[in-house]
Amino acid sequence: MIKNFKIQQLFLLILSIAFGSVDLSAQLSGDELKEISDDIFIQNAFIKTAPGETVFQGDVYISKGVIIEVGVDLQKRPEAKLIKGDSLYLYAAFINALSQAGLPDEPDDARRSAWRGAPGLTPLNQSGIAPQNHIRDDFELRERDVKGFHREGFGLIHVVPKGFVMAGKGSVFPIQPNQSAPSDLIKEETGLFAQFRNMRRVYPSTPLATMSVWRQIFKDLESQKYYYEKWIEQPEGLEKAQISNEYRSLFPVANRQQSVFFRALENKEVLRAQRLSSELEFDLIFCHTTVISPEIWKHLPENSRFLVNLDFPEHPHDKVSKTEEEEEEEDPKDEEKEGDSQEPESEKTAKSDLDTLPPGMTNEEYDMLVKSRTEAYENIMNFSAGLLQKNSLAGFSFLDIETGKSLAQLRKLLDYGMNEDDLLAALTTLPAEALGLNRIYATVEKGKQAYLVLFDRPFTEKEAKVKFLLLNGKIYEYNNSKD
DSSP states (O other): OOHHHHHHHHHHHHHHHHHTOOOGGOOOOOOOOOSSOOEEEEEEEEESTTTOOEEEEEEEEEEEEEEEEESSSSSOOSSSSSEOOTTOEEEEEEEEEEETSSOOOOTTTTTBOOOOOOOOOOOOOTBOOOOTTTTTTTTTHHHHHHHHHTTTTTTEEEOOOOOOOOOEEEEESSSTTTTTTTTGOOOOOOOEEEEEOBBSSSSSSHHHHHOOOHHHHHHHHHHHHHHHHHHHOOOSSSSOOOOOHHHHHHHHTTTTEEEEEEOOOSHHHHHHHHHHHHHHHEEEEEEOOOOOGGGGGSSOOOTTTEEOOOOOOOTTTTOOOHHHHHHOOOOOOHHHHHHHHHHOHHHHHHHOOOOOOOOTOOHHHHHHHHHHHHHHHOOOOOOOOHHTTTTOEEEEEETTTOTTTHHHHHHHGGGGTTTTHHHHHTTTTTHHHHHHOOOTTSSOTTTTTHHHHHHHSSSTTTOOOOEEETTTTEEEOOOTTOO
16 A cells, blocks of 8 residues: 555656646755866967976866876867967966065054063064964955966965064965965965064164074073973973963974075175074075175075065166157157257257266266166176076065066066076976975976966067966966956
């Protein structure tokens, strides 16, 4: 009897479906239906797998955001999304090695400490010492900045906190919309960002006082770390270790598990940061350095690493280029009218020379000034190539560069001792090594994360434009400048 009843129910259900009396679509919202495949197939692109490798025309197969295969004449699976790479140049996505983009602006009185007590009793956070700070909850790029980075081929960004003596820990994010969620972090802590920038009216207020604070903190840290590790190993009979967040966050630095990214712009700051590194035995990466004198090198270890300030100055004696409006041809009739009143060419040249000569300076003195300024500029521009020869270049600092102007600055170095492979290394493998990401990013090879960029021509060419950027298995397509 029960068996017959079940058969009847099944029969009625079939009839209901056949005649549309049961609305199955109401039971499925569509959210449960996933895409058929996460696979991506890049076909017939010019592939540069890593700096120094030869470009070849081939294919890349990606599944769930991981590079599965790189080669020639690979077989595309029917379910894979196709990217036609004909005439496109494929590289690993670039890495912004040091930035503060996506962080809130500092208040106008950021350097004014609220502490009004005795200078020697200033709390650490009021002295600009906050190594426990993170930016993971404050970081959020605007949409236009995301597109600006994408159009230059950047897929990863290393963001460090704004602050003072010990500003806090940096983190690495993918450059994509809504990337502030903790699950999107590529690396939560890269190392400590530090500088000789001080709070006002409180100790330490000078570079030498800052060095003294570093020494005192590391001296206290050594004893606290020893007791903490002993308490963890055998807590019986010992009072519970009381370690502040500031000191606890410095343990990885003291153990050389994390580097200190020290903002050191010029000779004195470089030497002071190096002295602290030698005395306190922490790993150091010089950041945002513009140039250092040759004699400074004898005071630095061979394995020194630098993130060079990408905000290169303009050539001191370049003529200002005319705007398009100024370059428009003048009316020939106007030229005829002005012809009678024009001065002889020799007199115009002489007057022009006098106009450019600073008051009270002879031609010989002015020539010496031009020469010294040009040499200073060339020293700055040759600095990166010199570091590369010493195996000391770790990448570039983007702290002062506006979004969308990075590649233009980088291409200037092609005239100062660097080539395409050198620039590619400074944008991919070198910063990846400095940030501890080289095992999973920065090259185009099997097993690596598919953070890739496709340009319409070699990225070192002035007119090169990004056509595709691949991040986290997502495809960002840019067909023109309006995207």
